[in-house]
Amino acid sequence: MKTLFLIPARAGSKGIPNKNIKLLNGKPLINYAIDLARCFVKDEDICLSTDSFEIAEIAKQNNLYVPFLRPEKLSTDTAGSYEVMLHAVEFYESLGKNYEAIVLLQPTSPLRLKKHLKEALTLFKNDIEMVVSVKESHTNPHWNLFKENENGYLEKFIPSNYIRRQDLPKAFEYNGAIYVINITELNKKKLNQFTKIKKVIMDDFSSVDIDLPIDLAWAEYLFNTKHIQLDY
Numbered sequence: 246m247k248t249l250f251l252i253p254a255r256a257g258s259k260g261i262p263n264k265n266i267k268l269l270n271g272k273p274l275i276n277y278a279i280d281l282a283r284c285f286v287k288d289e290d291i292c293l294s295t296d297s298f299e300i301a302e303i304a305k306q307n308n309l310y311v312p313f314l315r316p317e318k319l320s321t322d323t324a325g326s327y328e329v330m331l332h333a334v335e336f337y338e339s340l341g342k343n344y345e346a347i348v349l350l351q352p353t354s355p356l357r358l359k360k361h362l363k364e365a366l367t368l369f370k371n372d373i374e375m376v377v378s379v380k381e382s383h384t385n386p387h388w389n390l391f392k393e394n395e396n397g398y399l400e401k402f403i404p405s406n407y408i409r410r411q412d413l414p415k416a417f418e419y420n421g422a423i424y425v426i427n428i429t430e431l432n433k434k435k436l437n438q439f440t441k442i443k444k445v446i447m448d449d450f451s452s453v454d455i456d457l458p459i460d461l462a463w464a465e466y467l468f469n470t471k472h473i474q475l476d477y
Contacts, residue, residue, distance in 0.1 A: 246345045246346050246369075246371075247290075247343070247344050247345050247346070248285075248286065248290065248344060248345065248346040248347065248348055248366075248425075249290055249292060249333065249334070249337065249344040249346070249347045249348070250282040250285070250286055250290060250291045250292065250347075250348045250350060251292050251294060251329075251330060251333050251347055251348065251349050251350070252275060252278045252279065252282065252291070252292065252293045252294065252350050252351075252352060253294050253295075253326060253329050253349065253351060253352075254266075254275050254293060254294065254295045254297070254300050254352050255295060255296050255297065255315065255319075256295070256296055256297035256299070256300060260456045260457045260458075261455070261456070261457065261458055261461065263299075264352075264353065264455060264456075265295075265300060265352045265353070266299065266300055266303050267455070267461060269355055269455075269461065269464055269465060269468070270465065270468040270469075273303050273307075274352040274353065274355050274455065275293065275300065275303060275304060275307075275352045276303075276307050277352065277355035277475075278350040278351070278352050278355070279291065279293070279304065279307055279309050280307075280477060281350060281357070281359060281362060281477055282348070282350060284359050284362075284477045285348075285362065285363075285366070288308075288309055288310065290344075291309060292312060292333050292336075292337075293309060293311050294313075294315055294319075294329055294332070294333055295311065295314065295315060296314055296315040296317070296319070297314075298314070301314065312336070313336060315329070315332070316332070319332055326349060326436075327431075327435050327436060330347055330349065330426070330431060331431070331432070333347070334347065334428055334431070334432075344428055345427070345428055345429070346369060346425060346426060346427060346428060347424075347425075347426045347428055347431065348362070348365075348366075348423070348424070348425050348426075349423075349424040349425075349426065350362075350422075350423065351421055351422070352455075353421065353454055353455040353456065354420065354421055354422035354423075354452070354453070354454055354455075355453075355455065355464065356450060356451045356452070356453050356464060356467065356473050356475075357378065357422040357423060357447065357451055357452075358447075358451055358475065358476050358477075359475075359476045359477040360476055361378060361422065361423060361445055361447055361451065362423055364445045365377075365378065365423050365425045365445045366425060368425075368443045368445065369425045369427075369443075371427070372441065373427065373441050373442070373443055374426070374427050374430040374439040374440065374441040374442060375424060375425065375426050375427065375430075375436065375439050375441075375442045375443075376423075376424075376425040376442070376443045376444070376445060377419055377423065377424050377425075377442060377443075377444060377445070378419070378420050378421075378422040378423035378424075378444070378445045378446075378447050378452075379417040379418060379419055379420060379444045379445070379446055379447070380417070380418060380420045380446065380447050380448065380449060380452040381415060381416070381417060381446065382416040382417060382418045384416070385413050385414075385416045386401065386402035386403040386416065387401065387402075387403050387405040387407055387413050387414065387416075388401075388405075388407060388410060388413055390402045417444060417446070420447055420452035420454060421454050422447060422451070422452060422454075423445060424436075450467055450472055450473050451473065453467070
């Protein structure tokens with residue numbers, strides 16, 4: 246299946262300025278995504294989508310050609326991954342390159358492993374809309390997630406009578422590390438409308454998402470203490 250590996254890396258970030266090119270273990274975050282993608286495809290099938298000359302230059306220092314800079318409308322805080330993916334797909338279609346699937350690798354998940362992406366690609370079939378990476382949630386709507394009712398009192402999101410945590414059905418949350426998406430379905434609807442979704446489970450260490458300075462410090466700690474060792 247012909248697959249485009251897309252790395253979204255806009256310049257703006259409120260939590261950490263220039264987040265996508267911050268150094269982790271001496272390496273810019275975008276380079277982790279680039280190097281992982283290179284384990285699976287040639288550079289011609291890797292697209293760094295950015296609005297920043299500085300980010301594009303760092304990618305070029307890693308010998309990756311950056312085919313375009315994002316239009317301004319896709320560089321705001323309100324621009325989502327959905328629009329960025331469609332823009333990239335349409336760009337390559339204009340060049341006569343038609344992809345069947347897209348792999349979204351966000352630079353902010355640098356600790357995902359090659360084995361996780363390999364598993365995701367193995368799970369992906371024509372009749373699946375998306376394969377996504379998850380981690381087991383430490384909170385559960387049957388147990389310790391609550392909403393406020395009309396009387397102002399807390400009540401469980403899902404009414405239940407579970408007595409022991411061990412008996413709870415497992416709850417999973419997207420960790421943002423890997424998305425493998427059917428482009429035909431992407432052209433029809435947004436990701437939150439997908440129903441045919443398979444999961445790849447990742448541990449808490451590999452699922453670290455860099456959003457705030459403390460996340461970057463935690464990821465650095467995991468490298469320094471050998472809690473995480475990349476397999477590529």
